[in-house]
Amino acid sequence: MSSASSPGRTVDDPALDQIGPALSRLRRRTPASSRDLSRNLVLNVIADAPGETTVGGLAAEMGVAQPVASRTVAACIEEGLLRRAASQSDGRRTVLELTEYGEAERHRFAAEQREAFEEITAAWSPQERVQFARLLVRYGADAAAWSRRRAAGRG
Numbered sequence: 001m002s003s004a005s006s007p008g009r010t011v012d013d014p015a016l017d018q019i020g021p022a023l024s025r026l027r028r029r030t031p032a033s034s035r036d037l038s039r040n041l042v043l044n045v046i047a048d049a050p051g052e053t054t055v056g057g058l059a060a061e062m063g064v065a066q067p068v069a070s071r072t073v074a075a076c077i078e079e080g081l082l083r084r085a086a087s088q089s090d091g092r093r094t095v096l097e098l099t100e101y102g103e104a105e106r107h108r109f110a111a112e113q114r115e116a117f118e119e120i121t122a123a124w125s126p127q128e129r130v131q132f133a134r135l136l137v138r139y140g141a142d143a144a145a146w147s148r149r150r151a152a153g154r155g
Contacts, residue, residue, distance in 0.1 A: 055073055
């Protein structure tokens with residue numbers, strides 16, 4: 001069914017209206033503690049950042065207030081996952097870097113998530129698994145680019 005009910009909508013399928021709730025359920029059903037989810041998010045944001053990451057940049061990327069990001073960063077530093085360092089481009093700024101332990105934990109989280117994905121999708125064909133994984137990764141990359149464009153438009 002094709003319709004042009006609103007700008008940007010080319011297909012009118014009820015499944016498309018379920019994307020938001022489905023993504024929310026995915027986050028709630030992730031097999032990890034809420035502490036692990038927060039740490040994993042922080043580690044991935046810092047690892048995936050195209051340049052240096054400050055606490056303010058982390059807060060913006062996570063969509064949280066700076067004090068929330070600061071507390072999360074402090075906990076990650078205390079656990080040895082992150083370290084503060086002087087910016088290479090401006091020595092007056094402090095940036096966040098993953099430690100070796102932080103990188104190892106990031107890989108551990110990814111392995112746990114892959115294992116959960118394989119269990120959840122056990123009834124899927126290998127082709128369906130790979131197709132879904134590729135589309136989800138693409139969605140994440142496009143969402144990040146969209147978010148950066150929106151942030152640049154406000155600035």
